[in-house]
Amino acid sequence: MTGRVSLTPQARQQLGAVADLRWRMFVNSLRTFRGRLELASRIFIGLAFVGGGIGGAIGLGGAAWFVLLQGNAEWLGGLLWPVFLFWQLFPLMATAFTQNVESANLLRFPLSYRLYFLIRLAYGSLDPATAVGSLWLIGIDIGIGVARPSVLPWATIVLLTFAVVNLVLARMLFAWLERWLAQRRTREIMGILFFLFILSFQLIGPLIAVYEHRSIPETRMLGQKLSNAQRPLPPGLAAAAIAGSVQPQPGSSVVTTSVIPFLLLLFYGIAFVWLLNFRLRAEYRGENLSESAGRKALTSRLPAVRPGWNLPGLPGPVAAVFEKELRYLSRSGPMLFTLIVPLFMLAVFRSSGKNQGLFAHAPGLTFPLGAAYSLLLLTNLSYNNFGADGSGTQFFFASPARFRQIMLGKNLAHAAVFAVEVLLVWLGTCLLYRPPSLGVTLATLAGILFVLPIDLAAGNLFSIYSPSRVEAGVFGRQRASLTTVLASFGIRGALFGMGALMLWFSRGYGNSWMELLIFLLPAAFAVALYVFAMERVDGMALNHRENLISNLGRRE
Amino acid sequence: MVSPTISTQNLTRRFGDLAAVEDVNLRVAPGQFFGFLGPNGAGKSTTLKMLTGLLAPTTGRIQILGLDLVSNMVEVKRQIGVVPEGMALFGRLTGSEYLNFVGRMYGLDHETAAKRTAELLDFMQLTDQPRALVTDYSHGMQKKLALAAAVIHGPKVLFLDEPFEGVDAIAAGTLKAMLQRMIARGATVFLTSHVLEIVERLCTHVGIIHRGRLVAQGSLEELRAGVEAQSAGLPSAGAGVPGEKLTLEQIFLLIVGGSRTDRQELSWLG
Numbered sequence: 001m002t003g004r005v006s007l008t009p010q011a012r013q014q015l016g017a018v019a020d021l022r023w024r025m026f027v028n029s030l031r032t033f034r035g036r037l038e039l040a041s042r043i044f045i046g047l048a049f050v051g052g053g054i055g056g057a058i059g060l061g062g063a064a065w066f067v068l069l070q071g072n073a074e075w076l077g078g079l080l081w082p083v084f085l086f087w088q089l090f091p092l093m094a095t096a097f098t099q100n101v102e103s104a105n106l107l108r109f110p111l112s113y114r115l116y117f118l119i120r121l122a123y124g125s126l127d128p129a130t131a132v133g134s135l136w137l138i139g140i141d142i143g144i145g146v147a148r149p150s151v152l153p154w155a156t157i158v159l160l161t162f163a164v165v166n167l168v169l170a171r172m173l174f175a176w177l178e179r180w181l182a183q184r185r186t187r188e189i190m191g192i193l194f195f196l197f198i199l200s201f202q203l204i205g206p207l208i209a210v211y212e213h214r215s216i217p218e219t220r221m222l223g224q225k226l227s228n229a230q231r232p233l234p235p236g237l238a239a240a241a242i243a244g245s246v247q248p249q250p251g252s253s254v255v256t257t258s259v260i261p262f263l264l265l266l267f268y269g270i271a272f273v274w275l276l277n278f279r280l281r282a283e284y285r286g287e288n289l290s291e292s293a294g295r296k297a298l299t300s301r302l303p304a305v306r307p308g309w310n311l312p313g314l315p316g317p318v319a320a321v322f323e324k325e326l327r328y329l330s331r332s333g334p335m336l337f338t339l340i341v342p343l344f345m346l347a348v349f350r351s352s353g354k355n356q357g358l359f360a361h362a363p364g365l366t367f368p369l370g371a372a373y374s375l376l377l378l379t380n381l382s383y384n385n386f387g388a389d390g391s392g393t394q395f396f397f398a399s400p401a402r403f404r405q406i407m408l409g410k411n412l413a414h415a416a417v418f419a420v421e422v423l424l425v426w427l428g429t430c431l432l433y434r435p436p437s438l439g440v441t442l443a444t445l446a447g448i449l450f451v452l453p454i455d456l457a458a459g460n461l462f463s464i465y466s467p468s469r470v471e472a473g474v475f476g477r478q479r480a481s482l483t484t485v486l487a488s489f490g491i492r493g494a495l496f497g498m499g500a501l502m503l504w505f506s507r508g509y510g511n512s513w514m515e516l517l518i519f520l521l522p523a524a525f526a527v528a529l530y531v532f533a534m535e536r537v538d539g540m541a542l543n544h545r546e547n548l549i550s551n552l553g554r555r556e
Numbered sequence: 557m558v559s560p561t562i563s564t565q566n567l568t569r570r571f572g573d574l575a576a577v578e579d580v581n582l583r584v585a586p587g588q589f590f591g592f593l594g595p596n597g598a599g600k601s602t603t604l605k606m607l608t609g610l611l612a613p614t615t616g617r618i619q620i621l622g623l624d625l626v627s628n629m630v631e632v633k634r635q636i637g638v639v640p641e642g643m644a645l646f647g648r649l650t651g652s653e654y655l656n657f658v659g660r661m662y663g664l665d666h667e668t669a670a671k672r673t674a675e676l677l678d679f680m681q682l683t684d685q686p687r688a689l690v691t692d693y694s695h696g697m698q699k700k701l702a703l704a705a706a707v708i709h710g711p712k713v714l715f716l717d718e719p720f721e722g723v724d725a726i727a728a729g730t731l732k733a734m735l736q737r738m739i740a741r742g743a744t745v746f747l748t749s750h751v752l753e754i755v756e757r758l759c760t761h762v763g764i765i766h767r768g769r770l771v772a773q774g775s776l777e778e779l780r781a782g783v784e785a786q787s788a789g790l791p792s793a794g795a796g797v798p799g800e801k802l803t804l805e806q807i808f809l810l811i812v813g814g815s816r817t818d819r820q821e822l823s824w825l826g
Contacts, residue, residue: 304674305652305655305656305670305671305673305674305677306652306656306670307656307666307667307669307670308653308656308657308660308666308669308670310666316660316661316663316664316665317660317661317663319660320656320657320660320661321661323657324646324649324653324657327648327649327653328646328648328649331648331689332648388648389646390647391642391643391644391645392644392645392646392647393644394610394640394642394644395644395645395646395658395661395705397609397610398608398609398610398633398638398640398644399633399658399661399662400630400631400633400634400661400662400663401661402630542612542629545610545611545612546611546612549610553642
């Protein structure tokens with residue numbers, strides 16, 4: 001990005017055309033009921049953001065005023081960090097609120113690079129994170145100004161620079177994420193990293209639990225270490241630049257305490273612009289991220305093809321769908337990763353307190369709760385059976401296989417994954433806690449026999465009535481059906497409640513075999529219900545084929 | 557008289573007030589290479605979807621190989637192959653896994669499915685990247701794979717929606733060779749296409765749908781004779797040079813009224 005910021009008349013015209021395009025798209029979206037509903041939701045959410053922005057600004061402004069009055073200007077870092085984290089993390093975690101332009105749509109026009117850069121930058125400048133972050137910074141600035149009016153001009157310059165750094169960093173992160181999400185392998189690695197990141201939040205509780213038992217000096221030492229670690233980062237530098245002008249260090253000039261941190265902050269901004277520029281230039285030059293297989297010399301021999309899995313007892317189409325489902329799962333990094341989540345959670349709960357952590361008072365519940373949690377993790381699979389198939393769903397309707405066979409293949413695959421999960425949870429319980437009693441193990445297994453068939457039958461129905469296309473390996477841009485999500489929670493709540501009731505009732509007998517019997521009767525009913533639902537699946541799928549094909553074939 | 561492989565009676569499909577297909581009566585005889593043509597939005601894909609069971613007709617009747625489609629859905633599907641709009645591939649399988657999967661869905665045993673998969677991959681020249689996932693294939697490779705999947709079970713009737721769209725000349729040559737083999741062994745091919753040159757070269761019979769209605773049907777010669785008879789003596793009908801045979805494109809334009817573009821001008825193009 002070099003040269004003057006002024007635009008040629010043609011560039012101004014192009015910028016106007018892009019703005020007009022966005023406006024037209026917005027107006028046209030209001031033609032449908034869904035579009036108007038979307039607008040109403042956005043207004044509602046927008047008001048919530050305004051409330052959060054103004055409330056946060058008042059709170060942060062008050063806090064800034066207070067820390068300056070108390071003579072603790074170095075604590076401003078504690079106020080700038082939440083702003084920084086929100087500004088950077090919110091757009092990543094809630095991409096639905098962020099406007100991202102598809103570069104291919106713009107690059108076919110004769111845009112200059114400068115204009116392309118500006119448009120890409122502008123797209124992110126109007127999102128809620130920028131608006132709320134800016135409001136919060138204005139609040140802090142006013143707080144500083146009220147407490148120390150003489151510092152206001154300098155604080156405004158620093159905070160404005162901090163805002164620009166945030167804006168450029170957010171755009172830079174998005175540009176690079178888009179690059180990594182453009183290819184399947186990097187996309188899946190990103191998915192796993194994102195998942196790990198989300199999971200790491202689960203460690204906050206155990207960490208707090210660890211430090212709440214430490215002495216005050218120890219905790220203070222940790223605080224000092226954290227404070228030192230954050231200083232070279234943008235929020236720390238912005239805080240230091242302001243603090244340096246408020247409370248000059250004895251023996252140090254304003255240049256070292258205030259100007260140097262500010263220059264370092266500027267350096268961050270320049271580095272982020274450079275990285276953003278590097279990425280956007282590559283896009284502008286038309287980099288090729290195609291993953292199409294290249295052509296090699298043709299082979300003369302017939303290729304060696306491994307036959308499909310031989311699963312005795314299963315009809316060909318059921319076995320084929322079973323194999324296909326497991327192959328799909330094995331190629332979805334994030335989905336595979338969910339397999340270890342129950343174990344991870346067991347470990348988290350184990351470390352969240354002394355003795356046996358959260359399960360200290362009810363160790364017998366570890367295995368059943370772990371199994372129930374495993375079932376929740378399969379919601380995406382079992383309640384949206386065809387989500388990952390996309391336009392391939394058409395094939396199921398074109399093939400001579402009955403829909404009940406297809407559903408059975410999918411259900412068996414999901415049940416197999418669940419069985420592996422339950423086994424892992426059982427082993428985890430044995431290793432991290434203590435082996436569950438025979439009674440608890442049998443009751444849990446019988447409970448699964450009751451819950452699983454009903455859950456799968458319900459999942460099949462929702463998969464047909466409320467399908468939603470899933471792009472494997474992509475996070476943040478999936479549009480799940482809200483109806484399905486709410487219904488799955490309701491159904492699981494009811495099933496787990498009934499299971500808990502039966503467990504409580506059966507424990508009154510104190511006999512493992514009696515417990516098993518109490519669960520097996522409803523399990524038989526559940527299996528009958530599953531068979532009943534499966535017998536009707538063919539007709540239901542046929543009646544809803546258009547809805548299924550159009551919803552799953554469409555790319556959002 | 558030979559009973560038709562594909563026949564429809566008053567086939568109609570409505571989407572709300574819009575009649576996408578209306579009272580279509582098709583007859584495709586065994587062994588015909590049938591091209592189903594029409595302008596954009598004429599109802600080609602909708603008709604093909606109904607013929608393959610992907611879309612329910614509003615009214616009307618469909619018979620494939622003498623069987624009523626609605627009451628013999630599974631039996632009919634066993635005997636047909638389909639390349640629908642969007643190709644219906646499973647992106648996260650490799651080419652061989654996909655063909656194996658399709659073969660078994662059509663009831664082939666393990667060994668037969670694997671043997672045919674190998675032959676088809678070789679014939680379609682898809683052996684270069686055995687570990688590549690379908691989602692990473694180029695568009696042409698995906699088209700070839702979709703056609704391979706449609707023929708793996710040896711169907712008697714093949715339905716293809718725009719098989720040559722977005723396909724280069726080399727891949728198109730492979731697809732044409734495959735289709736001609738199918739016809740040679742007695743299969744019937746029903747395809748929709750915008751590429752009239754290919755239809756003219758490959759197809760023995762043609763049907764033209766316009767605004768949801770079947771406006772012409774027959775062999776190329778029959779269509780040509782019909783158009784020439786209708787336009788004889790009309791001053792504006794001279795799409796072709798006198799004495800020369802009308803091409804399919806000229807016949808098509810005369811039937812659907814597309815020749816009006818000749819008279820249109822764009823001011824800035826001079």
